[in-house]
Amino acid sequence: MKVSWKWLSQIIDLSNIEFNELTEKLTMAGFEIEETYELIELQDKIIELKLTANRQDTSFLIGLAREISTLLNKPLKNYYSQIKPNRVNKTYNHISSRSLEDLKLNIIININNKHSPKWIQNYLKSYNIKTTHLLNDIIEYVNLKWGQDIEIFDAKKIGIQSISNDKIQISNTDDISQILDKKNHSYYPNPEIVKCNNTILSIIGIKSNDSIKCDLNTSSVIICGTICQSTYIQSIIKQLNIKTEKSTKHRKKILRCDFLYAYEETIRLISTFAQGIVGKSYTYHSVPYKQKNLLVSKQNIHHILGPIKNHSSEFLSVKKILNTLNQLNFMSTYNDMKQVFIITIPEYRIHDIKRPIDVIEEIGRIYGFKQFYDDLPEAISKGITSNKRQIIKTIRKILRDLGIHEVIHYSLKKKNKYYQNNTNLIELYNPLSEDQNVLQNSLFTNLLEIQQYNINQRNFSIEAFEIGHIFIKDQIHKDCINTQQNQENICVACIMGKPNFSRSSWTDKPKELSWFHAKGILEEFFEKLQATVEWKKFTNSDIAEINQKVANLFNLKKTSTIYNPRTKENIGFFGQLDYLNNYGIEYYPTYMFEIQLSALMRTINHIDHLNYRIKPYSSYPSITRDISIKLKSHENIDIIRQRILNQNNNLLESIEIFNEYKHNRDKRKISLRITYRAQDRTLGDTDVNKINEQIKYMLNQNKE
Template identity: 35%
Template sequence: MKFSWKLLNYFINLKEVNVNYFKEQLTLSGIEIDEITQKDKNNDKCIKLNLTSNRKDIFSILNLAKETSSIFNIPLIIKPIHSYTKYTHKQILNTYHNIFYINRINNIEKHESPSWLVNYLKTCEIRQKHLIYDLQEYIKLKWGYNFYIIDYINLTKELLKINLSIKHSNFISNYINKIDNTKFIKHKSKILIFVAYENDKKQEESYTPTDYFINAYNETLNIISTYTKATVGKLNHHHKKNQESNKQIKLYKHKINTILGPVNQKTLKFLSKKNIQHILNSLNLYTKYDKNIKLFYVNIPKYRKHDIQRNIDLIEEIGRIYGFKHFIDKIPISKRKGNISYKELYIKSIRKILRHLGMHEVVNCSLVNNINTNTIQIYNPINKEQIKLRDNITKTLINNYYYNIKHKNFRTEIFEIGKVFKQNINNKNIERKHLGCLISNNNFTRKEWFTTPDKINWSNAKGFLENFLEQLNANVKLTKILNSNLNKSIEDIKNFFHPTKRLGIYDYSNTKLIGILGELNQNISKEKVYIFEIDINELYKTIISNQHLNHTIKQYSNYPCVTRDISIKINKYKAVGKIFKIIQKLNNELIESIEVFNEYYENQYKTRSVGLRLTYRANNRTLNKSDINSIDLNIKNLLSDLENI
């Protein structure tokens, strides 16, 4: 669209507004101006707009002036235009639409356009033809209304060209039938048709309000009567009352504050109710405000119904007119941290520990092609290879192991944390999270750097799992699996393991089986491959949280100690730990420590001699002669007690 700067100043006084500032403000408000060029011949400027599809309402200089008035807060200066003709007409109210005026025009003699009209059209780069055509373009450009002047002789063809509704065509026919045809021919009469809205889709999209219809009509009559020396006949009009009410949108003030944010000031205040109402009213979006619930009721005029349909559209209009640059454009700093469940943190710690132990994480799909009939089947699977949900991780880890062997990678140390799916007793599908780990390494340990490395064995695998569980602080125990307490999870995977080389992982508190460790069955692989699988949900329940330290702080003694070495002969298969427990039961406060310093075996008698070193010390004094005599007596009694073990 191209508009004249002079013609725009007819509606609004922009003499004190710089052209560059005008261009910048309209562009920031969503009305993009490509350029403003100077027309020296016409002493005018051409405003070239690049309008988007949602601003179809700005199709005339009048509508641009209204938008400019809202942006710059400058009032419109539109004075009423009175007609030079002797015929008067009623004032048109905003409650009417489809307004249709018709006049007879006699003796049009001159068809040359005045220079001022030609200059306006040249500024807007509109091609000129003759007065009637130029005037049509001028009124449409300035006011946004259409009018037509047609010959009586070619009435039918002309009516088809302008595409009027059936009602309007019938109205014209009835009007002509009332007038003597000879008068039309004698006075070379033409028919002036002036409409506010046409009844076709194009005009409905560019809805024009009736506010200034009379001014546009009167200016058209004045120019025709002045420059063509024609006489204008009596006015006949037709209109229809508008029964359709304007759309109303409810807008809460807190929503405006949330989306636009505070105004860029030191106080960081939000837009006031008064400012919001002023902006909306300047856009002809008349509002009512309920102060109890802080709610705006906004009436949307029909010419803005195509682009203002939701709350966010109204908020955009408020920000556009007030100026988005006046709002703080920084994202507010939030001190609230995201919430991660303890279980997720626990799973992260599992990953961290296993990576530090040299394991590599793998991720496998939960959809498998399992022959087992107990697994959950998927309805309408994508392909035949993914028709069921897996019920264990062990099987997918074995597939990873085979894949590595196939590609000559003989060192496989992998783990996976993934979902498994089962059915309970009530045939309800249950999703669980399991941890699976597979280790196969022919160079797992080496005693010396020059010796041949050893394969991983049962003790290494068990020690690896114990080390992992210890770092997790899990209260579990590894023991032989009893068939009486086998659950469905372990029963499904027990066939993957060696019949004798497998252990159950039990919750120490309730002896519930939560996992399994074992060597891979020789029927599956001849190599030494060790796997364990644990239910993470059950493992999480065994964690002992160290909410406080279980240590006793004691002060170091500044006094010397007394040591006694004793030799005890016990059965070859008896544990030294039992001796420690007997000594600790004496409750002698002077005993500071007990150490094993030597051990001798007598294979002939199946006995062994254990050398113990007992350290005595007092915290508040030096041990005297009576203390030492008491210690020696205690040792004699102790030796007699230990002989019975």
């Protein structure tokens, strides 16, 4: 949006305000200044602003002047009184409309359409608008000043000299193809149009009839102004698949107070410079304006804005708050008993001031956020990290240690080939763009896109993992009624595989990743996480589930389900990808897994203590003796080994089974290597022989 300094000075007294001071105040008030420059020919300065979506009330000169008046605490000049409506209005209720909130019509005859005065031309030049003739220049001037779409039509082309009730019609059955320049097109349902003397003036809120526009030969005109319901305009734009400058303006809520002033100034300018005779004004109004009141407590204002600087214990007083609200043109009173401000919002701010917090923000913005303390409170205690966050941190470290790269993607996706035939996909009703119109229901697509991108860029394929949110639309059967419920889960997904994944030695050729190697990597991940899981073959229900996520993507013969052995709950699946050529990825063994985090957490056994004992390590050498034991084929050597250890001899350190020799089917010999060591001395043959005799005696006793 462009703003002329000279034009602005005629509405607000800027004699004591520097140009740079005004731009700084606008910036501090939340308006982004894109550019400022000077027009030497017109002796004017221009400010280009970028407006936010919630401040469309400042998208024209008067709206911005109201805002600057609030920021500078300077009243607008006595400007409204010059265009105060004084026409004789005649309201007619014989029409009915589903689109109109206001309609005003006037006829002016005996006009002289000529070139516009120099001051109007200069205003339009400052906005790079080319001047044509008086009537067209007035339309452009009013649009810049009031942001209103006032239309002027040639009355002679319509064939009318006066307006009456029987000549005004609202219809939706006429052919509008010529006006929209879309012939042989079927419009259903047809939009509403305004007709005068059976001639279409305009498609309400969409487009005017160019064939009855004014030219230099125009001697009488019909002035038409409308306010449409924004919801109606949005639905018509969607149905007709058409967007015009007029429809864009009417989609924004037009304020009735500005509409009336703009309409009256249009009539005043035409009657003044074209010297015409103005007829009666015909008006249709359906929706009366309802004042909007908000209750804002003083305690909330103090709590949110905080104390004033240089007065650490002092908050905004009631008087200062009332003065600031008055500066904002909010009508306000204070209830001392309830300590609540009762605030009436003006019509031009009802679309962005809807909650008490909005009022508090305006108070802080106008009074100056820099006037309040912005220190954060000191943390009393350190926050506790949730178990889920700790597990995610551990998972991230384990996978990185395994040499897998982490990737991050948006949860909003474009509905493409990866999402075909997905019945549990959640689509957005009003997406910001076509590239973000669905919520992802699997992390597989992100990892496939990573591989595809790297291959297209001639990069090496990488092993990648992602921890992210997925959103699923589930069918719930309750009381024989099918209902839908949206679910949000956190999942861990990984893709592995490349043509030269590993090699046994430097002299060997690199090999592809095998299924068992990939499964071993995943098992190492579970082991480090201390998760107890089991694997099972795919069932029909599992196949249905995976097909809903990514159709025809896995080799089902090389795909397994991972589940919790205690609860029998599926936590995810792992498998080899197939048909990768269909997705632009050259074929080599590639494996993927996806695991649901909450289910994975239920498989982790948290060990609070260890069954270990600490004892000193002996600095004296050990002695080993080998013994051979004859056993029958059915006797278990582990039982005998345990009996020897149960002697509780503190010199016996370990027993190792190192050989077995079978005489026949019934007998065999087992060789044991026994290690002896003392904590306080070097052992001799006497000590060892004594222990061996004890073992020999114990073995003989067992045989008997």
